[in-house]
């Protein structure tokens with residue numbers, strides 16, 4: 001199964017991708033996570049992209065295309081993958097099409113998780129993750145069962161993304177509408193696009209994605 005999750009920042013792509021990893025047994029490829037790891041490790045790539053990410057803008061296409069080309073060539077992608085955060089521009093999508101064609105692979109589905117802008121700002125401002133295992137939480141929608149303790153690993157340290165603030169969010173939403181939303185007609189034309197209601201509960205969105213697959 002080769003799947004793309006499309007949607008604005010905070011739509012729930014990461015949450016749904018994690019659920020799909022369990023149900024489909026394929027890997028999640030989050031370009032945002034890969035870039036954050038590079039920034040945290042202080043690599044050359046990390047140094048190049050840090051300020052761009054903090055401004056809520058998009059990293060140049062050539063960097064992203066090379067990153068995904070290398071990643072999907074790894075053995076754990078042979079069974080399939082869920083792309084979360086890539087492609088984000090039409091140039092990335094056409095390059096990705098060529099990559100698949102070269103490997104005689106076919107994209108199965110593109111799932112759009114649809115959410116209006118206003119609730120997205122509230123969503124990203126409240127989210128945080130466990131510093132040890134990366135489990136995602138939210139101040140209002142998904143608090144740990146015991147305050148300050150991760151449900152999954154028992155960790156007690158939590159982190160927030162630097163770009164999860166109102167100001168940067170405006171730039172991220174603008175990037176989505178200007179550069180990523182044109183992918184919707186692109187994939188609709190290829191008859192692989194399905195849309196789910198990202199305002200529904202996590203369980204209901206999971207169900208709708210299951211039905212769309």
Ligand code: AMP
Pocket residue numbers: 009031032033035052053054056057058059060064084085086087088089092163172
């Ligand atoms: P995300 O975790 O998907 O919200 O990504 C966080 C940030 O990483 C974005 O705001 C961009 O700066 C950068 N980024 C992630 N994926 C891409 C991509 N496919 N193209 C360009 N920039 C990206």
